[in-house]
Amino acid sequence: MAQSEGIERLITILEEEAPHLLEKREKKERRVGLPELKNAKKGKVVLRFAPNPNGPLSFGHARGIVINGTYAKEFDGELILRFDDTDTSIKPPLLSAYEEIPNEAEWLLGFKPHRIIIASDRIDQYYSYARQMLEQDFGYVCNCSADEFRQFRIGKINCRCRGQDKNLNLQMWEKMLDGTYKAGDAVVRVKTGMELKNPALRDWPALRIQDTEKNPHPRKEIGSKYRVWPLLDFQSAVEDHLQGVTHIIRGKDLMDSTRKQTLLYQHFGWKYPETMYWGRVKVHEWGGFSTSQMRKDIEAGKFEGWDDPRLPTISALKKRGITADALRNFWIELGITQKDISVPLATLYSHNTKKIDDFAPRISFVRNPKEIQLEGDYPKSISVPVHPNVESMGDREIDVSNSKIYIESSDFGDAKIRLKGFADFDFDGIKANHVSTERSDKRPIVHWVSEDSKIEACLIFPDDGKLTRIHGVLEKNNYDIGTTLQLERIGYGIMIDKSTILFTHE
RNA sequence: GCUCGUAUAGUGUAGUGGCCCAUCAUAAAGGACUCUCAUUCCUUUGACCCGGGUUCAAAUCCCGGUACGAGCACCA
The missing domain is CATH 2.40.240.100 (Ribosomal Protein L25; Chain P)
Structure with a gap:
């Protein structure tokens, strides 16, 4: 029609029939800040950040605090700071971190986390859900060795413990608790299904025994009080439910945790929170580092302490003059993508310059x-x-x-220089002869x-x-x-x- | 091996079928301002992983490939 009757005729028809098609659409605004939080209602959002207190916070932890905290603030919700301190031997907690982490979180956010939960204070709670799991027959006590079970997991084979009567499971649970079973002798597993196509999800372990005589928990009120300890996936799942967490934002390395925990939630009849994931962030200048490694290096005297300016800890960055604002803006700008990225420090520095330049004498x-x-x-x-x-x-x-x-x-070497804010001088060896107080040329x-x-x-x-x-x-x-x-x-x-x-x- | 995930300028990031010869920041280069190699401002360079398909129309949907990453711990 445009060819035979001309474009004007088309426009006329459109104006009569469907004027909205002719309206120039507004250019979409670029989204700034964090992406939308799914199913978030103002005042009803509960988020959490759950570090292992095996050292003070490092740069990467700041992401968890900033993102979760920013959403909590945006939605008039709550931020829970939870210490996932359920391992006493591989990643033992560091006592000082229980005090430092809340302070560092507050420094970063400008407000205190609304609730602080320490997992090691909540062991009895976890026990009661473990028992419930056994009573309702969606969990069992397994005394296969880790090696044996690995084979079963690969072969999709039910282990001999899986079909045990629930009363036997409860008896075995008592033996875990009373010390009859030693570390490594038994674990509590969740019955999720050995036929599941994702091997990571097959009858995953929920609680295990630790030798807390040999490796007591560093908190003196806990010490050797418990030998059965929940593993992260169980502890975190139960606690999130108990605390009414609505949104979980965490690393994509925990994607299978979500899936494991969702299966547990189905058994309990609970609704799993909304989840979002971010990818791994590396800082070009720093490369890889871990809290455990830093701890070793500090103890070995390679660094002056956790706030040694060479370390990527929050305390070190703070000491070096990086502001909380800069850190916050930095993480918000990176957003919540699942890409694994590597960023240069220049980006962080640029945010920091914006914050300090006006005030730096x-x-x-x-x-x-x-x-x-x-x-x-x-x-x-x-x-x-x-x-x-x-x-x-x-x-x-x-x-x-x-x-x-x-x-x-x-x-030193130029024949003519200007001393900033002072005067122009010409050099004769180390002698400088005054030429002019005003700028006299482009020296x-x-x-x-x-x-x-x-x-x-x-x-x-x-x-x-x-x-x-x-x-x-x-x-x-x-x-x-x-x-x-x-x-x-x-x-x-x-x-x-x-x-x-x-x-x-x- | 099995499972899962991601792929837009050097680096990050926006974009959820037509506003996109693709946004913004940062980096780089050039310039303006400035008694700092600072701050501020301006300009330029520069990208949709590859191949098919669906569609009038694909960065966007589908399939395949490739690359990278993660999980398969009685760590968190």
């Missing part, structure tokens, strides 16, 4: 100082702004009456520190697993420890004591 730090003798008729006292864009931060006064200053050795501008207002100081760069200390002279100041500064022409740093600055980033 400018200050001069001269690395490898070269002493210079000033000559000529120049002002003996000068004043430069603390921040070039923020007048209210005032000025810093610098006394140069004794005519001795320092510049960086690497800046390079360098920062400097005067002899009268210098502090001997040290700048620490965390670099490639090493801490590089660079000695130099710092402009004298009254900033408090913990102040984030911008070292002119170097980058941001944080004052960790009056004569030491820890480099944050460029």
Whole structure:
């Protein structure tokens, strides 16, 4: 029709028949922030973040806190911080983490988690559900060895314990509890089906025995009190139900956990929470690390502590001057995709710069100082702004009456330079002759520190697993420890004591 | 081996059949501003894994391939 009667005729028809087809659709807005939470009702959302307290939080944990916490806040819901401390030998908990983790979570979020649950306080609860599982015959006590059962799992073969009478199971359960069975002798399994096509789901273990005489739980109130301990999939499933968790957001390595737990929920007649998954995140500069490994390295003295600036822990990042805001924005920007990604630190630094630049006082730090003798008729006292864009931060006064200053050795060599905020000088050896106080040409501008207002100081760069200390002279100041500064022409740093600055980033 | 998942510029990310010769950020390059190699601003470069299919129309749906990752622990 367009060819025979012309496009105008078509438009006329459309205008009469279906005007909406002609409307130019609005360009869709780009989604910002976190994706929609399925089935989330304001005020009725309960999320949780469940670390193993085998060390303080690291960079990756921040994702769990930020994402879950942000949703909780967005929906006027609750965030549960849960310590999944049910292993006493392979990943034993670290006592100090029980105190540090809530503090770090609060620092990151700006609010305290609404509930704190410690799994090791809840063992009796888990026992009662384990018993119920046996009584209702959807669980059994299995005393096959782990090796034997592996073969059964591969071969889709029911093990000899599977068909036991439930009364026998309950007797065996008592033997687990009273110590007749030792670690490795028996486990409680969930009857999910050995014929399931996903081998990970076949009659998975729910509780096992640990030798807590040999490896007591580090919390003294728990110690060797229990020998039967729930495994993660069981403990987490029961606790999520007990706490009324509505949404679980976690790593995709736990996808099969969801499936295992869903089968358990079906047995109990519970409804499984909505789940979302994220992929693995690697930081280009850090590569792989694990809490257990860091713990070993710290204990071996390779690092100064959990907040050693070379470590990817929350405390180290905080110490280095990375703000909670930056960390939060960083994780929210990455979102919740299931892709395994590798991100450069530059992305985090860029978020951090946005947060600190307006508040970071400018200050001069001269690395490898070269002493210079000033000559000529120049002002003996000068004043430069603390921040070039923020007048209210005032000025810093610098006394140069004794005519001795320092510049960086690497800046020494140009015949003509301008001392920033001061004056133009021409060099004659280490003597600098005053040329003009106003800028007289396009000569390079360098920062400097005067002899009268210098502090001997040290700048620490965390670099490639090493801490590089660079000695130099710092402009004298009254900033408090913990102040984030911008070292002119170097980058941001944080004052960790009056004569030491820890480099944050460029 | 079995099971599950993911694939958009260098790096991240938006996009749920026509608004897409694809968004935004970051990185890189160039420029403006600036008495910092900072901040701010502007410009440029740059991507839908491959092959089929469905459809008038596919980044988007389906099938196959490839690549990468995860689970199959009496760890979390």
